[in-house]
Amino acid sequence: MAELCRSLNMVTIAVVTMPFTFEGKERMQIAQGAWNALVTHVDALITVHNDRVFSIIEANTSLKKAFWHVDEILREGIQAVSDLIIKPGLINVDFSDLKAIVQRAGPALLGIATAQGKDRAERAAEHAITNPLVESSIDNARRVLLNITACGDLSMIEVQRVAQVITERVHPDAKIIFGANFDSTLGKGTMKVTVVACDFEGSMQTSLIENDNDALFQRKQNTETSRTQYQNVQENSPLLKDMLGEKIKPFENLEDQPAFLRKKKRE
Numbered sequence: 001m002a003e004l005c006r007s008l009n010m011v012t013i014a015v016v017t018m019p020f021t022f023e024g025k026e027r028m029q030i031a032q033g034a035w036n037a038l039v040t041h042v043d044a045l046i047t048v049h050n051d052r053v054f055s056i057i058e059a060n061t062s063l064k065k066a067f068w069h070v071d072e073i074l075r076e077g078i079q080a081v082s083d084l085i086i087k088p089g090l091i092n093v094d095f096s097d098l099k100a101i102v103q104r105a106g107p108a109l110l111g112i113a114t115a116q117g118k119d120r121a122e123r124a125a126e127h128a129i130t131n132p133l134v135e136s137s138i139d140n141a142r143r144v145l146l147n148i149t150a151c152g153d154l155s156m157i158e159v160q161r162v163a164q165v166i167t168e169r170v171h172p173d174a175k176i177i178f179g180a181n182f183d184s185t186l187g188k189g190t191m192k193v194t195v196v197a198c199d200f201e202g203s204m205q206t207s208l209i210e211n212d213n214d215a216l217f218q219r220k221q222n223t224e225t226s227r228t229q230y231q232n233v234q235e236n237s238p239l240l241k242d243m244l245g246e247k248i249k250p251f252e253n254l255e256d257q258p259a260f261l262r263k264k265k266r267e
Contacts, residue, residue, distance in 0.1 A: 089181030105198030125165035
């Protein structure tokens, strides 16, 4: 599906999770192979490591509550990006700005944080670029979208302080798109900082690649599987047929179908 979106010139951002360590080496290798296949077919790839949930929960946190924390952090981040595009701002950020940052960017960082009181600007910025669940670091990012939201009490010096925290960490020649807006629902004294960072220097592109032969084989196998599933997209959308200009073949094998489709059919 990611490959299909890219073929239609759609901006594609994927958010994926990596297994817990206790799920075993085999499952991790499969996930790594899928990651390496997927990163070539999306514009930006945000990677969440399940193991990092332990850094945001207490010892007595229930399993259900732990997964809720993970979902909530991801929801807030994705919602923040959506709001950037939809809601007008004092310094507006639109879809073309987001596209300029994430298009063909590879691994990405998505961070959002709020802070109140003294030094809220510095604290919100620091927390936004250190998302506890995302494996990326903002260090040496070459493309950054930065947005600041407050309840009408945002000062110019606070904008400068947030920007300073970000610029000290990213690449010296980084492309930075800045936005600012007011939101009365935040509450007086609250500041929110949203950061999308991409196009990293160094080993970010290959940070999940293992050197052993099993991992190399798994990556090749997952790439071939991805191509097969793309060729067998289910014939359920006349719009896709018109855009592609050819007949789309249905899934030939039940196992080729995504899990949510198989579940829907059983119901």
